[in-house]
Amino acid sequence: MKTVQVIKEKNQDWKFIGDKIDLNNPLVLVFGNRYLLEDKNIYGEVKTMFPAGHIVLGSTSGDITANTVSEESISITAIEFENSNFIIKTSNVLNTQNNSFKTGSELIGKFPEDGLKYVLVLSEGSFIIGMSSPFWISIK
Incomplete structure (x- = not known):
């Protein structure tokens, strides 16, 4: 696995944390202040920095990186899985009348069972606290 991390503070340019390396088909997790996003x-x-990336965005009330804690920033962690594959699925909890269990059940059914090792859930918290699950990422 290879990773690249980048951070953007409010009114500043993007800064790489560590080495800037090219990644093949990376999962690009982008978290940050809602207004900045x-x-x-x-x-x-983000697409310019990671043109082959599969980008997932999510708002946060604060970013924690190895060096800082910030409430007015965007942080990126891009991951190249050398021996694994991933699938991204999305859903809108509003389409299930805010029923997180129904949303989760429908989404998990979209993933192939064969070889499934891990499911990462990135959920929004505006309508349902917990597992409302707009993004599911399956890693095999």
Whole structure:
């Protein structure tokens, strides 16, 4: 597994934490301040840094990296899995009347059982606290 981390503080440029290396088909996890993520240029900037990346965004009330804790930043962790594959599925909990169990049941049914090793859930907390599950990532 190879990883690259990048951070962007409010009104500053992106800064790589550690080495800047090229990744093949990475999972790109982008977390940050909601208002910073709403900037119309952010997705394009991330896509430029990781053109082959599969990008998943999520808002946070604070970012913790190896060096800092910040409430006005965006952090990226891009991961190249050398011996594993991943699948990303999404769902909107509003389509199941805020029923997180129903949303989760429908989503998990979309993943192949063969070779499934891990499921990572990134859920929103505006409508349901806990497992509302708009993003599921399966790693085999």
